[in-house]
Amino acid sequence: MTTHYTPVAKALHWLIALLLFGLLALGFYMQDLPLSPQKLQLYAWHKWAGVTVFLLVLVRLAWRVTHRPPPLPEHMPRVMQLAAHAGHVLLYALMIAIPLSGWLMSSAKGFQTVWFGVLPIPDLLDKNRELGDLLQTVHLSLNLFFVVVLIGHIGAALKHHFIDRDDVLTRMLPARNLEP
């Protein structure tokens, strides 16, 4: 009986997690800097990484709709199971909405995104200062909300591991190290 996520699911989960922490840190850091070539460089990297995460999240969603994740432990009350599902849906929604808002913001501000300096991503919106500022607020608010949801997500995983002592955390970890 396998209770682990598939290697593809694990790889996507941790790759995206790594990129997301980098993006969050970079996003908050870069936006406070005075204008400089470094700042523009960091903005470009942030946008490239953000688009990359967006594409990885699409792959991950494709995996999710074609696979059934291992069931939640039976000791979990029904409401907690529902809450866990709702939390995961919210995480997926934010992982889609945040890069989309970033892309739309960049379009509205007139800064086209050219993925890795090579592939131009079409601007969906015309240059419009007010809309750009509004979308910046949207991007920021979604990110702050995301941080709160992430804290809940990580907190829940740790609670499962250290308090409930079930396999919810370990089944997302690389199998070799933990299950001899």
Place this chain on the structure above:
Amino acid sequence: MKPTLKPMILALTLAAALPWSSHAAEYRQVQADQSAITFAYQQMGVTMDGKFNRFTAQLSFDPERPEAANATVDVDLASIDTGSAESDQEVAGKVWFNIPAFPTARFETRSVKALGDHRYEAAGQLTIKGKTQDVVVPATFTAQGKAGVFEGRFTLRRGDFAIGEGPWAKFDVVANDVQIQFRITANAGE
């Protein structure tokens, strides 16, 4: 009959032609609301554009005597619109335009050459931030009723004018080439 008609027709033809050939339309009244100066450059491979909202131009242009034409364009650098307030503020500073010390950029023609097919070439001097460079500006001229429209574009190198010094002096993030595009509408005077 015949001998009298001929000179009359000739006189009429001449009369019809005269106002146009002797003092042809000379375009000199610049219409600010139908004129625009924009710029474009590359920032890490991404094309960025902007415009100058205020400039004045004095010009006189007679399509029949283009070599006598002249133009002076003064651009109010503080009217720059780069697309973001942060950048507008940044480029006013010392390392970019140093607007407090050099508030205007000026282009002054020295000679104008007709290339045929409504195309012209204006050689002149461009002064920005206290530095003057010779430039050649190609332009087309189109008469639209009473108005004449001059359109053209040329490329300047920001490095030639020290626009963007210090941390910006390298061209890896903001490219050296800046494309300037203009459209100047002038009405014909009498």
